[in-house]
Amino acid sequence: xxxxxxxxxxxxxxxxxxxxxxxxxxxxxxxxxxxxxxxxxxxxxxxxxxxxxxxxxxxxxxxxxxxxxxxxxxxxxxxxxxxxxxxxxxxxxxxxxxxxxxxxxxxxxxxxxxxxxxxxxxxxxxxxxxxxxxxxxxxxxxxxxxxxxxxxxxxxxxxxxxxxxxxxxxxxxxxxxxxxxxxxxxxxxxxxxxxxxxxxxxxxxxxxxxxxxxxxxxxxxxxxxxxxxxxxxxxxxxxxxxxxxxxxxxxxxxxxxxxxxxxxxxxxxxxxxxxxxxxxxxxxxxxxxxxxxxxxxxxxxxxxxxxxxxxxxxxxxxxxxxxxxxxxxxxxxxxxxxxxxxxxxxxxxxxxxxxxxxxxxxxxxxxxxxxx
Amino acid sequence: xxxxxxxxxxxxxxxxxxxxxxxxxxxxxxxxxxxxxxxxxxxxxxxxxxxxxxxxxxxxxxxxxxxxxxxxxxxxxxxxxxxxxxxxxxxxxxxxxxxxxxxxxxxxxxxxxxxxxxxxxxxxxxxxxxxxxxxxxxxxxxxxxxxxxxxxxxxxxxxxxxxxxxxxxxxxxxxxxxxxxxxxxxxxxxxxxxxxxxxxxxxxxxxxxxxxxxxxxxxxxxxxxxxxxxxxxxxxxxxxxxxxxxxxxxxxxxxxxxxxxxxxxxxxxxxxxxxxxxxxxxxxxxxxxxxxxxxxxxxxxxxxxxxxxxxxxxxxxxxxxxxxxxxxxxxxxxxxxxxxxxxxxxxxxxxxxxxxxxxxxxxxxxxxxxxxxxxxxxxxxxxxxxxxxxxxxxxxxxxxxxxxxxxxxxxxxxxxxxxxxxxxxxxxxxxxxxxxxxxxxxxxxxxxxxxxxxxxxxxxxxxxxxxxxxxxxxxxxxxxxxxxxxxxxxx
Numbered sequence: 001x002x003x004x005x006x007x008x009x010x011x012x013x014x015x016x017x018x019x020x021x022x023x024x025x026x027x028x029x030x031x032x033x034x035x036x037x038x039x040x041x042x043x044x045x046x047x048x049x050x051x052x053x054x055x056x057x058x059x060x061x062x063x064x065x066x067x068x069x070x071x072x073x074x075x076x077x078x079x080x081x082x083x084x085x086x087x088x089x090x091x092x093x094x095x096x097x098x099x100x101x102x103x104x105x106x107x108x109x110x111x112x113x114x115x116x117x118x119x120x121x122x123x124x125x126x127x128x129x130x131x132x133x134x135x136x137x138x139x140x141x142x143x144x145x146x147x148x149x150x151x152x153x154x155x156x157x158x159x160x161x162x163x164x165x166x167x168x169x170x171x172x173x174x175x176x177x178x179x180x181x182x183x184x185x186x187x188x189x190x191x192x193x194x195x196x197x198x199x200x201x202x203x204x205x206x207x208x209x210x211x212x213x214x215x216x217x218x219x220x221x222x223x224x225x226x227x228x229x230x231x232x233x234x235x236x237x238x239x240x241x242x243x244x245x246x247x248x249x250x251x252x253x254x255x256x257x258x259x260x261x262x263x264x265x266x267x268x269x270x271x272x273x274x275x276x277x278x279x280x281x282x283x284x285x286x287x288x289x290x291x292x293x294x295x296x297x298x299x300x301x302x303x304x305x306x307x308x309x310x311x312x313x314x315x316x317x318x319x320x321x322x323x324x325x326x327x328x329x330x331x332x333x334x335x336x337x338x339x340x341x342x343x344x345x346x347x348x349x350x351x352x353x354x355x356x357x358x359x360x361x362x363x364x365x366x367x368x369x370x371x372x
Numbered sequence: 373x374x375x376x377x378x379x380x381x382x383x384x385x386x387x388x389x390x391x392x393x394x395x396x397x398x399x400x401x402x403x404x405x406x407x408x409x410x411x412x413x414x415x416x417x418x419x420x421x422x423x424x425x426x427x428x429x430x431x432x433x434x435x436x437x438x439x440x441x442x443x444x445x446x447x448x449x450x451x452x453x454x455x456x457x458x459x460x461x462x463x464x465x466x467x468x469x470x471x472x473x474x475x476x477x478x479x480x481x482x483x484x485x486x487x488x489x490x491x492x493x494x495x496x497x498x499x500x501x502x503x504x505x506x507x508x509x510x511x512x513x514x515x516x517x518x519x520x521x522x523x524x525x526x527x528x529x530x531x532x533x534x535x536x537x538x539x540x541x542x543x544x545x546x547x548x549x550x551x552x553x554x555x556x557x558x559x560x561x562x563x564x565x566x567x568x569x570x571x572x573x574x575x576x577x578x579x580x581x582x583x584x585x586x587x588x589x590x591x592x593x594x595x596x597x598x599x600x601x602x603x604x605x606x607x608x609x610x611x612x613x614x615x616x617x618x619x620x621x622x623x624x625x626x627x628x629x630x631x632x633x634x635x636x637x638x639x640x641x642x643x644x645x646x647x648x649x650x651x652x653x654x655x656x657x658x659x660x661x662x663x664x665x666x667x668x669x670x671x672x673x674x675x676x677x678x679x680x681x682x683x684x685x686x687x688x689x690x691x692x693x694x695x696x697x698x699x700x701x702x703x704x705x706x707x708x709x710x711x712x713x714x715x716x717x718x719x720x721x722x723x724x725x726x727x728x729x730x731x732x733x734x735x736x737x738x739x740x741x742x743x744x745x746x747x748x749x750x751x752x753x754x755x756x757x758x759x760x761x762x763x764x765x766x767x768x769x770x771x772x773x774x775x776x777x778x779x780x781x782x783x784x785x786x787x788x789x790x791x792x793x794x795x796x797x798x799x800x801x802x803x804x805x806x807x808x809x810x811x812x813x814x815x816x817x818x819x820x821x822x823x824x825x826x827x828x829x830x831x832x833x834x835x836x837x838x839x840x841x842x843x844x845x846x847x848x849x850x851x852x853x854x855x856x857x858x859x860x861x862x863x
Binding site: 017018021022024025026028029032033035036039040042043044046047050149150153154157180181185208210211212213214215216218219249253304335338339341342345351352358359360361 | 421757
């Protein structure tokens with residue numbers, strides 16, 4: 001009798017759950033095998049598809065490159081009426097053969113964008129006219145309004161490369177887009193398409209311009225003729241601290257030394273990154289007055305800032321900065337002492353000759369046995 | 373006994389299901405991250421950083437221990453990366469061969485008496501060497517008493533003059549734009565980035581010339597080929613997903629870029645563990661979380677670094693044994709994080725995942741096998757269930773490998789030959805049968821060695837990527853002299 005409950009338990013609970021587990025495991029195994037076959041077929045299919053697309057792409061590229069080369073070479077010396085006829089002829093050929101298929105359309109566009117990177121002046125203009133006559137600009141503007149973020153970024157990039165000035169008002173709307181790639185492309189577009197105020201967007205930007213963004217903007221700015229580079233003074237006052245950082249960097253890189261007093265005023269900026277940039281500016285131009293400023297600010301600065309200032313003093317290489325560094329080495333703060341010594345060392349000063357105690361401890365004559 | 377068998381079956385089933393569910397989740401999450409990454413980097417021109425005055429400074433720190441055979445070429449390769457603002461710090465970790473002499477001769481090095489800020493405690497420094505030749509102005513050679521990889525990296529950090537430090541294996545082959553790609557997350561993130569991890573690929577059987585990868589090929593040997601699949605799963609699936617969750621705990625010792633100041637503040641590399649690469653990331657994360665500082669750890673899925681994978685079972689076994697010990701040591705050192713909400717996703721998800729599925733899973737698997745054997749001997753084995761479970765686990769393992777091959781195929785396609793694709797697919801079928809049991813044994817040995825307090829790397833032998841004769845890297849090394857075939861740790 002005492003075995004009855006356990007038998008009931010075995011019959012009612014253990015056996016059915018055992019069966020259920022077995023069924024689930026069997027089904028999972030079957031599903032896994034189906035997935036193995038599915039993924040395998042898909043992988044092979046993806047490669048076959050990619051190879052086929054690649055072959056098609058090469059074939060289209062070959063034909064279109066020939067047509068475009070012929071078009072741009074003839075366009076170089078053509079009169080307006082000749083160019084119109086040539087444009088009509090080339091665009092009809094492309095439309096007829098390739099514009100009906102989205103893949104071919106993308107390949108043609110890629111060829112045009114690639115060619116655009118290598119041409120300038122009237123040839124580039126001819127290419128831009130062909131681009132608009134094929135209505136790529138309309139498609140790009142549509143994508144700009146309705147596409148996903150990566151498509152929007154691509155559209156902005158395309159409109160910028162093909163110099164479509166009337167797209168600027170549409171592009172500007174994305175200046176503070178939530179996606180940073182779209183923002184970056186937009187700002188580059190504004191710089192390239194807005195000939196009168198290439199950096200006008202800096203006054204309107206509310207989102208941070210991070211370092212990667214700044215490097216990209218600088219890369220574009222450095223391609224502009226010198227006379228088109230504006231004074232960065234207005235942006236040194238920006239409420240967006242990243243814009244201030246960018247402005248200080250640009251003042252340094254474009255040698256706008258007349259803005260030195262305005263930059264030095266930023267040594268009291270509440271944001272640490274801005275102040276760090278100021279000391280880099282001081283280092284770069286060896287601004288002698290920087291040593292005086294540092295002497296005044298060093299005692300109350302944050303530890304991180306003190307290190308930046310000491311490095312700056314090392315770069316100044318003036319009598320005053322050297323004296324200041326020597327004073328720091330004489331203090332009892334090990335971290336600051338060593339940083340000051342390193343800063344002096346960089347300027348060729350024989351630090352170890354004067355402060356031999358700063359040398360790293362010598363190794364024992366016989367290496368100690370390892371701890372393990 | 374029936375109840376016990378019932379309980380055993382159900383426990384094994386529940387554990388397996390949890391492991392499988394977590395892998396499925398990681399695979400899906402990784403796919404989402406991969407799509408996002410590919411879209412994000414479609415228009416990136418890394419070239420703008422190469423000579424940009426706005427590019428942040430990077431110190432490449434590469435420890436070298438008895439690397440005399442290849443050191444000159446390895447340095448040449450490191451000095452020719454596409455980046456302007458960087459220095460290469462080679463730490464000669466008390467090599468017993470002619471590593472230092474070869475460097476001095478090839479690069480015209482002279483002893484340079486310098487002040488060094490000893491922020492991290494290390495074994496004594498013998499000297500710092502710099503080149504008289506301006507062409508090698510980026511090269512700094514640090515000679516020190518042997519102390520292991522962690523110690524060598526720490527002294528490199530002390531000597532470095534840049535704000536970002538890349539800790540690498542000296543004989544890894546880096547992609548030319550590797551620094552540009554790894555620096556980008558530091559430059560673009562809204563949250564401060566404390567570390568960036570890169571993908572490691574297996575370079576065995578690949579064509580290499582003058583320290584550059586010329587063409588890629590799936591390794592012809594079995595173990596390296598298996599490791600290709602392992603690396604796919606680890607780097608394209610596991611780490612991609614963890615990076616998306618911001619829960620990455622491991623950055624391979626072969627390639628990682630770190631914020632130097634945070635690294636120093638957190639205490640640098642721990643030379644008391646053989647899993648220093650994982651431990652430092654966990655500690656840096658802990659440091660930031662305990663101070664409630666905003667931060668993130670990023671990950672780059674591009675194939676940036678190619679390394680030689682162990683070729684024979686003995687060496688591979690030592691490597692896996694060490695990885696197991698490193699994982700256990702790291703988990704125990706940071707046990708306060710276990711299910712601790714103070715540590716956010718690290719404490720609640722990443723750490724428990726590593727505990728249950730990286731440390732415990734092999735133990736559970738082996739215990740399960742033993743228990744089943746005992747049941748079978750006494751006639752209690754549930755054979756239908758056992759067979760279905762074996763079939764399920766095998767099918768699932770093959771499916772995950774296929775999934776990782778698909779990810780590689782649609783993302784980077786580093787092996788363009790059809791034969792390579794089919795060889796990888798075939799390997800996926802053999803791996804669970806021919807390789808997984810060995811892996812279990814190595815893992816269990818790692819647990820046993822850890823419990824005995826073993827703390828050495830063990831002898832490592834590498835054949836060399838340019839088909840050099842076999843070179844033994846002397847050992848056993850105290851905490852491990854730096855060796856290349858050991859550092860790319862997939863999870």
